[in-house]
Amino acid sequence: MLVDIQDLRIAFEGNGKRFEAVRGVNLSLAPREKLGIVGESGSGKSLTARAMMKLLPPQAIISATRMQFDGVDLLTRSERQMRRIRGGRMGFVLQDPKYSLNPVKTIGTQIAESWRAHNTGSRKMAREAALDLLEQVMIRNPAKVLDAYPHEVSGGMGQRAMIAMMLAPDPDLLIADEPTSALDASVQAEILRLIDALVERRNMGLILISHDLPLVSHFCDRVSVMYMGRQMEEIAAADLAQARHPYTRGLLNCMPALNQPRETLPVLARDAAWLEETPL
Amino acid sequence: MNTMIDVAGLRIAFGASEVVKGVDFNVARGACFGIVGESGSGKSTVLRALAGLNRDWSGRIAFEGTPVGLKRSGAFYTKVQMVFQDPFGSLHPAQTIDRILSEFLLVNRTGDIDGRVNRALAEVALPPSVRFRFPHQLSGGQRQRVAIARALIAEPEVLLLDEPTSALDVSVQAEVLNLLADLRRRLGLTYVMVSHNLAVIAHLCEHMGVMQHGEMVEQLSTRTLREGGATHPHTRDLAALSLSLETVDAPAV
Ligand SMILES: Nc1ncnc2c1ncn2[C@@H]1O[C@H](COP(=O)(O)OP(=O)(O)OP(=O)(O)O)[C@@H](O)[C@H]1O
Ligand SMILES: Nc1ncnc2c1ncn2[C@@H]1O[C@H](COP(=O)(O)OP(=O)(O)OP(=O)(O)O)[C@@H](O)[C@H]1O
Ligand SMILES: [Mg+2]
Ligand SMILES: [Mg+2]
Numbered sequence: 001m002l003v004d005i006q007d008l009r010i011a012f013e014g015n016g017k018r019f020e021a022v023r024g025v026n027l028s029l030a031p032r033e034k035l036g037i038v039g040e041s042g043s044g045k046s047l048t049a050r051a052m053m054k055l056l057p058p059q060a061i062i063s064a065t066r067m068q069f070d071g072v073d074l075l076t077r078s079e080r081q082m083r084r085i086r087g088g089r090m091g092f093v094l095q096d097p098k099y100s101l102n103p104v105k106t107i108g109t110q111i112a113e114s115w116r117a118h119n120t121g122s123r124k125m126a127r128e129a130a131l132d133l134l135e136q137v138m139i140r141n142p143a144k145v146l147d148a149y150p151h152e153v154s155g156g157m158g159q160r161a162m163i164a165m166m167l168a169p170d171p172d173l174l175i176a177d178e179p180t181s182a183l184d185a186s187v188q189a190e191i192l193r194l195i196d197a198l199v200e201r202r203n204m205g206l207i208l209i210s211h212d213l214p215l216v217s218h219f220c221d222r223v224s225v226m227y228m229g230r231q232m233e234e235i236a237a238a239d240l241a242q243a244r245h246p247y248t249r250g251l252l253n254c255m256p257a258l259n260q261p262r263e264t265l266p267v268l269a270r271d272a273a274w275l276e277e278t279p280l
Numbered sequence: 281m282n283t284m285i286d287v288a289g290l291r292i293a294f295g296a297s298e299v300v301k302g303v304d305f306n307v308a309r310g311a312c313f314g315i316v317g318e319s320g321s322g323k324s325t326v327l328r329a330l331a332g333l334n335r336d337w338s339g340r341i342a343f344e345g346t347p348v349g350l351k352r353s354g355a356f357y358t359k360v361q362m363v364f365q366d367p368f369g370s371l372h373p374a375q376t377i378d379r380i381l382s383e384f385l386l387v388n389r390t391g392d393i394d395g396r397v398n399r400a401l402a403e404v405a406l407p408p409s410v411r412f413r414f415p416h417q418l419s420g421g422q423r424q425r426v427a428i429a430r431a432l433i434a435e436p437e438v439l440l441l442d443e444p445t446s447a448l449d450v451s452v453q454a455e456v457l458n459l460l461a462d463l464r465r466r467l468g469l470t471y472v473m474v475s476h477n478l479a480v481i482a483h484l485c486e487h488m489g490v491m492q493h494g495e496m497v498e499q500l501s502t503r504t505l506r507e508g509g510a511t512h513p514h515t516r517d518l519a520a521l522s523l524s525l526e527t528v529d530a531p532a533v
Binding site: 038039040041042043046057095140152153154155156157160178181182183184185186187189211212213214215218250251254255256257258259261262264265266267268 | 294316317318319320324416419421422443446447448449450451452453454455457458461476477478479480482483505506517518519521522523525526
């Protein structure tokens with residue numbers, strides 16, 4: 001098992017109040033498997049992903065009965081040991097690409113650094129690898145973007161630069177939090193094809209967080225649906241269209257569609273009972 | 281037609297490289313004009329020039345028939361507000377949501393700050409409890425709603441929206457799109473909205489321009505697009521991909 005998480009809980013405390021943002025999440029992932037996590041804003045998707053990398057905000061209180069990455073117990077890893085895992089065997093694309101790219105270094109430098117951290121080669125080779133990666137993520141003018149600073153590129157280019165940086169060390173697990181939300185459909189399809197090829201070729205495991213249900217259903221093997229820190233259901237991606245849970249149905253129904261104009265989009269009617277049920 | 285925004289021969293360069301190469305379009309008062317097109321094609325750059333955030337442009341940009349120059353007055357921003365693509369970058373990390381939302385009201389010495397901040401939060405469906413939090417304590421979607429609330433608090437006539445829902449989940453996206461449609465109806469707002477999501481543009485806008493390599497290669501109505509009447513290959517590609525991803529049981533990418 002590449003990832004094995006049981007009963008993950010993440011809480012915040014403030015003014016004597018406790019807020020549990022993630023409440024008993026279970027996830028497992030085998031190599032070559034693609035798991036999608038969907039769910040509305042604030043449902044705890046990013047926190048769950050960050051917990052796996054131990055990149056939670058310092059005030060977060062985390063607990064789990066098990067949290068393993070390829071047999072390694074993440075709960076007991078020190079920050080130093082985590083740093084070796086992160087950006088090496090475990091790659092991640094964070095939700096805010098501009099925020100996670102270093103603003104004072106060129107994009108090329110950052111990708112090359114990430115490549116050199118886990119490959120041996122000269123500075124020149126690293127730069128060539130960076131150029132190649134930018135080409136792979138479909139950046140039209142890779143030589144120019146290599147020397148650009150993050151603020152000098154468009155939103156979609158920043159997102160792709162971030163993806164290139166994370167793919168540089170050839171990770172075993174890629175955690176991608178809304179990796180393509182700023183990309184048009186054609187570039188999005190290309191990037192997903194690239195990630196798919198890596199999953200196949202390198203036996204990589206993928207956790208894809210997205211609010212785009214059709215995208216996840218096309219691309220992943222399984223989908224976990226989150227609401228208010230809990231998993232409502234976990235189903236085979238191919239069966240998403242037949243999902244029964246009213247929350248999942250609500251999410252599917254509220255997207256605008258090109259071939260189905262609607263005056264007003266239906267919004268979710270949330271039901272307190274969803275949170276009382278034992279999930280899964 | 282009663283033209284709110286008139287753009288003609290707009291060219292924008294960064295140093296030696298020209299990224300917007302002569303763009304023309306008009307937006308009627310109370311209309312919503314969408315800009316779609318591939319990543320890096322210049323969509324955000326056009327919008328930023330309209331908002332007065334870019335100094336290196338040439339051509340004509342006029343609001344209500346009055347051309348604007350490189351610098352904009354304070355009054356301009358009571359009329360035109362912008363919501364950015366990247367909610368993290370656009371919200372000051374060290375300011376509370378309350379401070380972020382009150383900024384405009386403080387600068388303009390507007391009364392009833394408390395009531396207006398609470399109303400703006402309610403309008404974008406945020407609970408009053410987020411008022412005294414910092415941006416990093418909110419989820420991505422909650423931050424984007426703050427950005428929209430901040431634009432609305434100025435009670436503008438024109439909203440320039442750069443990917444206003446691409447960081448949002450589908451349920452909040454639906455709420456925000458309904459909210460934007462409702463505000464437009466109620467307040468007669470004029471929108472220019474950039475999105476890479478054709479279905480989102482088609483939902484809200486009745487006209488759109490399609491950009492590629494710094495040019496607006498086609499302008500068409502949403503109706504024409506839906507009836508399969510797009511003529512430029514880039515528009516047709518975008519429409520085909522958008523349709524193929526639309527249903528959960530369509531063939532894989
Ligand atoms: N540092 C923090 N302090 C307090 N609450 C936090 C903090 N970080 C996140 N939260 C809360 O935890 C909940 C889950 O946040 P998370 O970022 O995981 O949501 P998400 O599912 O990724 O949403 P989105 O789709 O909007 O990105 C939210 O209610 C958020 O406000
Ligand atoms: N400050 C800047 N300095 C130099 N080049 C820039 C700057 N801002 C944007 N560019 C370049 O201008 C071009 C257009 O960028 P723009 O942000 O307008 O694209 P976009 O169509 O909004 O793309 P996306 O969908 O990815 O957001 C890109 O090639 C980008 O790298
Ligand atoms: Mg998130
Ligand atoms: Mg943009």
